Amino acid sequence: MKSLEELAAIRNKMKDKVALREKEGDIRIVVGMATCGIAAGARPVLNAFVEEVSKQHADNATVTQTGCIGMCRLEPIVEVFEGGKERVTYVKVKPAMVPRIVKEHILGGRPITEYTIGAAE
Amino acid sequence: MIRTHVMICGGTGCTSSDSPKIAEAMEQEIVKLGLQDEVKVVRTGCFGLCAMGPVMIVYPDGTFYSRVKVSDVPEIASEHLLKGRIVERLVHRDDEAGEKVEVPTLKDIEFYKPQLRVALRNCGVINPENIEEYIAMDGYSALGKVLTEMKPEEVIDLVTKSGLRGRGGAGFPTGKKWLFASFNKTPHKYVVCNADEGDPGAFMDRSVLEGDPHAILEAMCIAGYAIDAHQGYIYVRAEYPIAVHRLQIAIKQAREYGLLGKDIFGTGFDFDIDVRLGAGAFVCGEETALLTSIEGNRGEPKTKPPFPANKGLFGQPTIINNVETLANIPQIILKGAEWFASMGTEGSKGTKVFALGGKINNTGLVEVPLGTTLRQIIYDIGGGIPDGKAFKAVQTGGPSGGCIPAKFLDLPIDYENLKSIGAMMGSGGMIVMDETTCMVDVARFYLDFTVDESCGKCVPCRIGTRRLLEMLDKITSGNGTLEDLDKMEELCHYIQANALCALGQTAPNPVLSTLKFFRDEYEAHVVEKRCPAGVCKKLLHYEIDPDKCRGCTACARKCPVNAINGVVKQPHVIDQAKCIKCGTCMDTCRFGAISKK
Ligand SMILES: Cc1cc2nc3c(=O)[nH]c(=O)nc-3n(C[C@H](O)[C@H](O)[C@H](O)COP(=O)(O)O)c2cc1C
Ligand code: SF4
Ligand code: SF4
Ligand code: FES
Numbered sequence: 055m056k057s058l059e060e061l062a063a064i065r066n067k068m069k070d071k072v073a074l075r076e077k078e079g080d081i082r083i084v085v086g087m088a089t090c091g092i093a094a095g096a097r098p099v100l101n102a103f104v105e106e107v108s109k110q111h112a113d114n115a116t117v118t119q120t121g122c123i124g125m126c127r128l129e130p131i132v133e134v135f136e137g138g139k140e141r142v143t144y145v146k147v148k149p150a151m152v153p154r155i156v157k158e159h160i161l162g163g164r165p166i167t168e169y170t171i172g173a174a175e
Numbered sequence: 176m177i178r179t180h181v182m183i184c185g186g187t188g189c190t191s192s193d194s195p196k197i198a199e200a201m202e203q204e205i206v207k208l209g210l211q212d213e214v215k216v217v218r219t220g221c222f223g224l225c226a227m228g229p230v231m232i233v234y235p236d237g238t239f240y241s242r243v244k245v246s247d248v249p250e251i252a253s254e255h256l257l258k259g260r261i262v263e264r265l266v267h268r269d270d271e272a273g274e275k276v277e278v279p280t281l282k283d284i285e286f287y288k289p290q291l292r293v294a295l296r297n298c299g300v301i302n303p304e305n306i307e308e309y310i311a312m313d314g315y316s317a318l319g320k321v322l323t324e325m326k327p328e329e330v331i332d333l334v335t336k337s338g339l340r341g342r343g344g345a346g347f348p349t350g351k352k353w354l355f356a357s358f359n360k361t362p363h364k365y366v367v368c369n370a371d372e373g374d375p376g377a378f379m380d381r382s383v384l385e386g387d388p389h390a391i392l393e394a395m396c397i398a399g400y401a402i403d404a405h406q407g408y409i410y411v412r413a414e415y416p417i418a419v420h421r422l423q424i425a426i427k428q429a430r431e432y433g434l435l436g437k438d439i440f441g442t443g444f445d446f447d448i449d450v451r452l453g454a455g456a457f458v459c460g461e462e463t464a465l466l467t468s469i470e471g472n473r474g475e476p477k478t479k480p481p482f483p484a485n486k487g488l489f490g491q492p493t494i495i496n497n498v499e500t501l502a503n504i505p506q507i508i509l510k511g512a513e514w515f516a517s518m519g520t521e522g523s524k525g526t527k528v529f530a531l532g533g534k535i536n537n538t539g540l541v542e543v544p545l546g547t548t549l550r551q552i553i554y555d556i557g558g559g560i561p562d563g564k565a566f567k568a569v570q571t572g573g574p575s576g577g578c579i580p581a582k583f584l585d586l587p588i589d590y591e592n593l594k595s596i597g598a599m600m601g602s603g604g605m606i607v608m609d610e611t612t613c614m615v616d617v618a619r620f621y622l623d624f625t626v627d628e629s630c631g632k633c634v635p636c637r638i639g640t641r642r643l644l645e646m647l648d649k650i651t652s653g654n655g656t657l658e659d660l661d662k663m664e665e666l667c668h669y670i671q672a673n674a675l676c677a678l679g680q681t682a683p684n685p686v687l688s689t690l691k692f693f694r695d696e697y698e699a700h701v702v703e704k705r706c707p708a709g710v711c712k713k714l715l716h717y718e719i720d721p722d723k724c725r726g727c728t729a730c731a732r733k734c735p736v737n738a739i740n741g742v743v744k745q746p747h748v749i750d751q752a753k754c755i756k757c758g759t760c761m762d763t764c765r766f767g768a769i770s771k772k
């Protein structure tokens with residue numbers, strides 16, 4: 055190690071990788087991953103969220119999975135929980151929609167209504 | 176990209192209950208499910224919950240699984256990792272008023288909530304075999320800061336201001352120790368880490384070494400810079416193979432990254448560390464004996480002064496610090512002296528790790544701010560005494576410490592308070608005793624240990640402790656007199672005053688503290704020839720109540736020495752001359768006819 059910059063570079067590179075153990079995220083992004091969700095393509099969606107949250111440095115958000123949410127025909131379903139706010143439920147989520155959700159909703163605080171369950175019903 | 180980390184404990188406790196196999200099985204399952212790019216298995220150090228091991232924690236949700244078996248792995252993988260459904264059956268449960276309450280995440284369990292982790296902060300959180308994970312937790316930034324921004328005397332000043340005191344037993348102010356060593360201007364000085372941990376029942380230093388070895392390396396480098404030393408040694412007992420292995424890996428990685436060796440951070444500062452293995456003699460934890468042992472001689476203490484800070488390893492100025500003491504250093508550098516001094520009591524700052532064991536529901540490692548009361552540790556964290564038994568005493572400080580009775584449960588724990596009641600902080604062993612423990616027998620147990628471990632160099636310890644043990648034996652076998660109690664006390668004071676090293680000087684503590692707080696138990700043994708707790712075999716006998724005995728013969732058939740006589744359907748009798756007091760008959764009788772008197 056020849057300089058503090060080198061140390062900082064390793065720290066920054068690794069920080070994201072261990073962050074998931076420490077995060078006390080105020081925002082929880084929960085992806086429905088029961089059989090129907092997986093069949094409908096929830097895995098790529100889950101992975102897209104993990105990637106985008108890290109890429110866009112949405113440090114206050116954690117990404118987890120859950121079992122069947124009970125609306126199989128609308129899978130993949132993603133729910134966003136935020137302290138003190140109403141839960142937002144996105145349905146028929148595709149990986150391509152994820153960067154925008156992270157940018158506008160998770161970071162920007164504006165849920166994207168056209169992706170939500172209200173719009174689909 | 177990795178979305179889930181499965182942390183599996185690789186500490187000594189969980190390793191002995193098969194955690195390496197669980198980790199392997201988990202890795203295989205993950206590949207089978209095609210999750211290898213999304214889920215990673217991380218082998219950590221001890222979580223401090225060894226009694227609930229093998230322990231597994233799944234992040235980001237923090238789900239805490241205890242007592243996991245290899246056969247549970249496929250279910251956890253397919254349910255939790257793939258489908259996101261927590262396996263309720265395996266989730267840890269707290270015992271609340273007899274009811275098992277599910278506690279899904281680690282930070283919510285009763286055992287963890289009141290704890291404050293400074294020395295143990297990375298244990299169970301990082302992979303100790305990966306230096307980059309340590310760096311991610313701000314590892315080596317304290318060293319970077321010290322080398323590039325601080326003068327050696329500023330480092331010492333900061334440590335002094337923090338109020339940190341040695342965690343190895345004596346509680347000597349760490350900054351002062353460093354200051355003394357810094358005064359000596361010689362080309363060769365040394366930094367030694369005492370990882371001998373000889374107290375029976377103690378394992379906090381082992382857990383730090385296993386869970387966060389780089390913290391010790393970083394702290395030793397910082398100490399080296401502060402006193403102008405360039406070589407460090409870690410003296411660790413060979414019975415800690417996992418700790419030794421992780422230390423060796425850590426040293427190798429630190430050298431590869433240029434964090435040990437020449438010209439660290441391009442500042443021209445050189446420092447390197449080697450490991451020295453000890454054979455596990457208790458006396459080798461004493462600093463002068465330890466240094467002699469590193470030099471390749473028989474581990475016997477020397478008289479002090481000269482203190483190691485003036486004349487230590489190879490006759491050169493040396494600072495010797497305990498593992499836990501060092502584990503606090505990088506945090507103090509990064510967060511400041513005020514932060515550290517904000518925890519604890521007037522004279523004892525920071526936190527202390529205790530190894531909680533004995534008659535207590537939650538055994539394990541506990542780190543709390545100094546000044547926490549015994550009651551909080553034993554009842555809030557430790558979950559109280561099992562089987563509804565009553566608390567009798569808690570032993571702190573191991574063979575050098577004392578037994579603390581119930582009346583001091585609300586005493587804030589710090590160095591001075593413990594000393595004032597004849598106990599000692601020691602390295603942090605804390606053994607809880609309930610009503611079924613005989614305090615005379617406890618004193619005997621510790622004396623037995625010190626008699627074995629005395630190095631024999633000085634007479635008060637070598638012969639004095641043996642005489643003490645003989646007197647205790649006399650009392651527990653019912654042959655003691657009241658006069659013996661006084662003689663014993665006198666001998667204790669004599670040993671305290673005349674032994675060469677602290678092993679001998681503190682050896683009488685278990686006897687003195689029990690004599691002081693549990694004199695009635697001694698008197699029962701001596702005067703009434705009775706052991707109130709029913710432990711001392713020579714003072715108790717088993718009896719069959721003829722009114723309750725149905726003559727079923729069950730006890731007679733089980734007795735290993737055929738001490739029970741009687742005809743079928745007639746009351747049986749125990750032949751006291753033959754009975755070896757094994758207690759089997761009492762456990763066997765279905766009619767509660769046999770009792771211990
Ligand atoms: C018999 C005996 C055993 C000791 N064992 C240990 C030990 O296992 N670990 C330890 O750190 N200190 C032990 N000590 C205390 C050391 O002598 C020394 O005080 C300590 O390592 C200094 O470090 P500290 O100031 O960081 O506590 C022992 C002392 C005695 C008398
Ligand atoms: S007090 Fe005991 S251990 Fe210490 S030097 Fe004397 S004989 Fe050895
Ligand atoms: S205590 Fe043991 S030895 Fe004595 S009578 Fe009972 S079974 Fe036999
Ligand atoms: S060894 Fe696993 S929790 Fe202590």
Ligand code: FES
Pocket residue numbers: 719723724725726727728729730731746747764765766768769
């Ligand atoms: S034989 Fe005496 S109680 Fe069973």
